[in-house]
Amino acid sequence: MIDIRDLTLRYPGVTVLEVPELSVAAGSVTYLLGSNGTGKTTLLRCICGIIAPATGTVHVNGAPVRAGHSTPPGLGMHLDHRAFDPRHTARRHLRWIARARGIAPARVEELLRLVDLHEVADRRLGGYSLGMLQRVGIAAALLPEPTTLLLDEPLNGLDIAGIRWMRALLRRLADEGVCVLITSHLLDEAERNADHVVIIGEGRVLADRPLIELLSEEDGSPRRLEDAYLSVTGAATATRAAEGATR
Amino acid sequence: MTVGAARPDSGGTQLRRALAAEVTRTGGRGFLWLVAVPLAVVLPLVITFGIAVVAERFADSSGTFRVTSVDTDNAVYWVITFTTSIMMVTAAYAHAAQTRGDLRDLGAFLFPRAWTSALARWIFYGAIAAIVSLLLLVLVLVSLPALFPAVYGGVDIGDAAGVRFLWTVPIYAFAACGVGVAAGAAIRTPSAAVAALLFWVYVVENSINLLPNGYTLQAYAPFLNGVAATGQQMAFLPRFGPDGSLLYFCGAAAGLFALSVLAGTFGPRRRREGRG
Numbered sequence: 398m399i400d401i402r403d404l405t406l407r408y409p410g411v412t413v414l415e416v417p418e419l420s421v422a423a424g425s426v427t428y429l430l431g432s433n434g435t436g437k438t439t440l441l442r443c444i445c446g447i448i449a450p451a452t453g454t455v456h457v458n459g460a461p462v463r464a465g466h467s468t469p470p471g472l473g474m475h476l477d478h479r480a481f482d483p484r485h486t487a488r489r490h491l492r493w494i495a496r497a498r499g500i501a502p503a504r505v506e507e508l509l510r511l512v513d514l515h516e517v518a519d520r521r522l523g524g525y526s527l528g529m530l531q532r533v534g535i536a537a538a539l540l541p542e543p544t545t546l547l548l549d550e551p552l553n554g555l556d557i558a559g560i561r562w563m564r565a566l567l568r569r570l571a572d573e574g575v576c577v578l579i580t581s582h583l584l585d586e587a588e589r590n591a592d593h594v595v596i597i598g599e600g601r602v603l604a605d606r607p608l609i610e611l612l613s614e615e616d617g618s619p620r621r622l623e624d625a626y627l628s629v630t631g632a633a634t635a636t637r638a639a640e641g642a643t644r
Numbered sequence: 645m646t647v648g649a650a651r652p653d654s655g656g657t658q659l660r661r662a663l664a665a666e667v668t669r670t671g672g673r674g675f676l677w678l679v680a681v682p683l684a685v686v687l688p689l690v691i692t693f694g695i696a697v698v699a700e701r702f703a704d705s706s707g708t709f710r711v712t713s714v715d716t717d718n719a720v721y722w723v724i725t726f727t728t729s730i731m732m733v734t735a736a737y738a739h740a741a742q743t744r745g746d747l748r749d750l751g752a753f754l755f756p757r758a759w760t761s762a763l764a765r766w767i768f769y770g771a772i773a774a775i776v777s778l779l780l781l782v783l784v785l786v787s788l789p790a791l792f793p794a795v796y797g798g799v800d801i802g803d804a805a806g807v808r809f810l811w812t813v814p815i816y817a818f819a820a821c822g823v824g825v826a827a828g829a830a831i832r833t834p835s836a837a838v839a840a841l842l843f844w845v846y847v848v849e850n851s852i853n854l855l856p857n858g859y860t861l862q863a864y865a866p867f868l869n870g871v872a873a874t875g876q877q878m879a880f881l882p883r884f885g886p887d888g889s890l891l892y893f894c895g896a897a898a899g900l901f902a903l904s905v906l907a908g909t910f911g912p913r914r915r916r917e918g919r920g
Contacts, residue, residue, distance in 0.1 A: 442749065445749075445753050446753070446756055447749050447752045447753055460652065463652075464756070465756050465757060465758070466652065466756055466757065467652035467653050467658070467756055467757075468652075468653065468753060468754065468756055469652075470652060470653075474753060476749055476750070476753075477746055477749060477750070479746040480746050480747050480749060480750040481746075481747070482669075482741075482747070484674065484675075485669075485674075489668065489669070489671070489672065492668050493665050493668045493669045494665075494750075494754060496661060496664040496665040496667075496668045497661050497662065497664075497665035497754040497755065498661065498754065499653070499657070499661050
């Protein structure tokens with residue numbers, strides 16, 4: 398699971414993230430939603446220990462994340478489908494990551510079959526389609542048999558069969574107790590697959606609720622996630638505008 | 645699935661894994677084994693034996709040219725120069741390419757302590773450079789007097805100069821790869837790192853004596869001191885004596901490595917913004 402307390406991240410002249418408290422539970426699929434540039438990927442990078450926050454703590458699977466110290470144990474991540482050497486084959490890329498994390502190479506073969514790339518594993522990554530690269534990234538994230546899994550827009554580029562496969566995979570992992578945190582702009586997919594939804598805007602958590610709650614209006618009538626999302630982010634925008642007007 | 649918080653990996657474990665990862669990353673049909681190492685072997689051999697063939701021909705002829713014999717201390721210059729330089733710039737390119745652009749986040753995740761992947765690359769490329777240079781030294785020092793006795797008959801792997809080459813050149817080559825990794829860490833554009841290294845080694849250090857008081861500065865040139873420390877015959881006296889200059893070069897390599905890796909670890913981040 399992921400536990401964040403009092404996290405702030407500032408760049409000169411701007412607060413990028415301000416998260417007083419956020420927990421992502423084990424055994425669930427949590428979608429992290431937000432517009433472009435609102436800090437979703439940056440938050441994932443803080444959780445991975447790639448960026449050190451200015452203040453606050455991040456715990457993954459109970460262990461504190463210390464940027465520049467060690468890779469959080471039990472954490473798998475796929476942040477960027479372009480993070481590969483185009484001259485390398487999928488097999489070599491995954492073996493490299495496995496070696497770096499102290500994982501036996503046999504696990505690579507297992508995952509190549511899982512993501513259905515075993516027949517093209519010796520082709521160069523530079524010739525892979527976006528969907529195939531996403532599968533390579535997902536295989537890389539699953540290498541350590543993660544108890545916490547971070548995926549940054551992994552559905553981009555996947556075809557219909559790939560999306561269905563991903564949906565089933567995430568559900569199976571959550572059922573096995575894995576904490577899955579996934580960013581996406583595909584609200585229909587989130588509505589179909591999420592247990593929990595976190596919406597962020599301008600680096601702040603605007604909503605952190607079970608999906609089923611978000612899909613209910615205050616009077617109890619049902620609504621789509623898209624409407625809930627726009628309601629939450631629209632309300633935040635209106636609040637900021639009002640704050641600006643009173644200054 | 646694994647359950648529970650495992651212990652974080654120590655620096656030693658990360659270094660060992662980084663080394664294994666680099667071996668895996670560069671294995672098979674890649675630039676290192678298809679281009680860099682073959683070039684580091686073939687280029688000095690072609691030049692050394694090309695010169696030897698021509699020199700021997702002139703020595704055998706009764707023409708107006710007179711070819712002087714070559715001693716051991718001038719027989720392996722091209723091995724020292726090219727093998728070392730090629731492996732050094734290969735290390736620089738590899739490190740710069742792996743710590744920038746799209747691979748930067750993945751690299752920072754896999755190798756959170758920046759020094760572990762940098763040191764692993766130094767050890768890996770340094771070991772290859774040392775082994776390749778040692779093999780080439782033996783090959784050249786044994787075959788030159790046998791194949792070209794008129795000019796290279798005085799070359800002897802067992803004399804003082806030959807024995808000195810056998811241990812100093814591999815050390816020099818190993819240390820040079822540390823400079824390469826340091827350049828790759830400091831200048832994160834691979835081609836720029838390579839260009840800067842070559843410019844320094846072949847232009848700056850050799851022409852700095854043209855400046856006012858340049859000779860004083862040149863006396864401290866690390867690569868010139870390193871090459872001179874191997875015992876190679878050259879118009880440059882090692883500033884700190886043969887062994888001292890080798891230590892000086894190794895110290896300069898270690899210092900540059902430490903500075904560049906520390907700067908990469910604690911310096912301003914070059915890519916701050918997230919995507920979403």
